[in-house]
Amino acid sequence: MTFLRLPPLLRPRGIHSLRGKLTLANVGLLALGIVAATAISLMGMRHYVLGQIDTELTKSRDSLARSGLTMQEIDSLSALTVVRDRLLPHSGGDSPNPDNVFAAVDRHGTVLTIAGLKPTAAQQALAAAVDDPAALVKDEEPHDVSLRGDPYRVTGARLADGTYVLLARSTGVLHTGVAKALKLDLAVGTLLLALLAVLTMISVGRRMRPLEDMVETSSAIAEGDLTRRVPSSKETTLEVEQLRTSLNSMLHQVESAYRTRERSAAQLRRFVADASHELRTPLSAIRGYLQLYDKGMLTDPDERKRSWERMMAEADRMGRLVDELLTLARLDQRPELRFRNVDVSRLVRDAAEDLRAQQPGRPVAVRADGALLVRADESGLRQVLGNLVANVRVHTPADVPVRLGLEREDGVVRLCVADEGPGLKEEDAARVFDRFFRAGGGAGSGLGMAIVQAVVAAHGGQVTVRTAPGEGLTVTVTLPARGHC
Structure with missing residues (x-):
């Protein structure tokens, strides 16, 4: 019984090998951990930034609602900038994508002019994005809206004369930050996964070297080298070392049993040959005397007597030999004494x-x-x-x-x-x-x-x-x- 020994380069190294499965398992677990950590961190960042924006919008809304101003009072102010500095000190004005948008609308949602200034495109887009100003004012939490493709958080307040004021703040910084953080996490995670895969392959390769030695040893023994044993390795674990020791002990027993069987077979062959030779000698002597007697060549009474005695002696010798062989056979079977x-x-x-x-x-x-x-x-x-x-x-x-x-x-x-x-x-x-x-x-x-x-x-x-x-x-x-x- 022999086994085919594979050269080192032909041994399985794909994903179906133990090394590949362990590497995939480690990389998969780390990937799940990175995805979970990234999701939790992004959700936490979004919750924190939105909370800050909503807090500022809520403070501005409450301050405007408690002021008791009317639209006429606001319109009579000497400059809109005074109101803006009072209400929204960081207003973006007429910029295409201002961070803060302030718009006054009537109950039908029509944008009103303030201090004779024409409503900006951002104010008109804000008014168009809010379908029902009254419902927005009643809702305590700001809402998400999109102004010309940019995300905003919007809330509203009702003045003393029934005019509605819409306050909006851009959340583009939040989305930009989340996108950057996601890209950074993906880059770092990919690098970590690649590094883990390489380190796992190297580590598992060292740890599995004793198993490869066992395969080589088994193949060598199958080819006839019964003295081969699994060598000790510096990079090993307790379980692998126990397996190596047990395997070497088993190989020693197998070698001893094989040597004993070979020795017993050789002794049996020699025993059968010797026994055949020993039995052939007295049988040949007896056959010779019988042939002489059959041919009538033993005519002298003394010769017949001597031949008879020789045949009896050879028969006794053969009987003793058979008795001794039976004794040895019985002792080989380890009888009960x-x-x-x-x-x-x-x-x-x-x-x-x-x-x-x-x-x-x-x-x-x-x-x-x-x-x-x-x-x-x-x-x-x-x-x-x-x-x-x-x-x-x-x-x-x-x-x-x-x-x-x-x-x-x-x-x-x-x-x-x-x-x-x-x-x-x-x-x-x-x-x-x-x-x-x-x-x-x-x-x-x-x-x-x-x-x-x-x-x-x-x-x-x-x-x-x-x-x-x-x-x-x-x-x-x-x-x-x-x-x-």
Whole structure:
């Protein structure tokens, strides 16, 4: 199973990537904030400026209404400027777009002359914009009107003789200010959005570098580099670092499982090949003798007896080999052992007695004083001792001394079987627990030490060897001391 590794330039960088989505989210949120802040600020400015204009218009209207003047009194004044200076000191006069407009109208809305002066275009436009002067006077709040395309706020007052006076003030400054403020806010907001987008892309790029490393690592592992790990990054967050640590731990477990599977598969292939070879030898011998018998070549009774004995010996050898293979297969499946308190000292003495009976001339020394109980499977321990003793019996001369020792130390029990035979080379000692391995092509099936290791491992212990050419072989079995003396 492999994955396609994309070059850095071909990796997704569009708006559908996580980097693009985070950038769009940040820019969108800032844009909403800028729009809301701009709207609130413009509304506040408009409310403030209109409030100032309305306040000035209301004061002028109230002052004129309380004065008690009539149109004749106003007309009899020596100069209109006196009235204007009294009422509207900043009147725009006849300018095309005056800031302040003052007009006197009758109840029908007709503009009246003041001091013989002809009404200006602004005054006429103001009168035309107000449909009902009486309704305007009754309304306490000024109204919005448009004079020749310019915005104004207008209010009115009624004189003592029934004449209506219209007062208007331009709000063009307000609209101009709002437009300028809006343009400034848009320019600054656009600059901020662009700056935020760039900073977000840079920041998210640094923060997402560990994720890109994880993608590269996964691709490298898929291509066969099982030793690849996600490197640590300076720019990272707690969550990403936890993900990196967990991923590296998982990759370590995957690599270990893969190595174990490969090793197990290799061992299985070697085991099947060795087992086939070991079984082929006795079968070939038996088949050969049977062919001789079938062809009538075994005419001598002694030859037939010797052939029969050889076939029985090969059959026994094949039976022992099958039994040992079944034992190893059962141990590989980790069966339930029958644990109980076992006196290991007694088992050691029994193994020594068996060896003395089989080889009376071999010196056998036993160091196992008193009873030493452990929680173990008795048949399994007997098989361990039997295989170790048989290994000494088969691979060493009959007069080589053997020592069997047993001791308890630091919560473990150590069982030692040592001989003073020829010993093993370093490369042979490294393979002594391999199945079907026989040092120097010696006798036996080559499964004895493998069974010893499997049984000891099933008891939660371990077995080690110490040897050198000419210095003998020492096998030490260490078991947990679960029992009591």
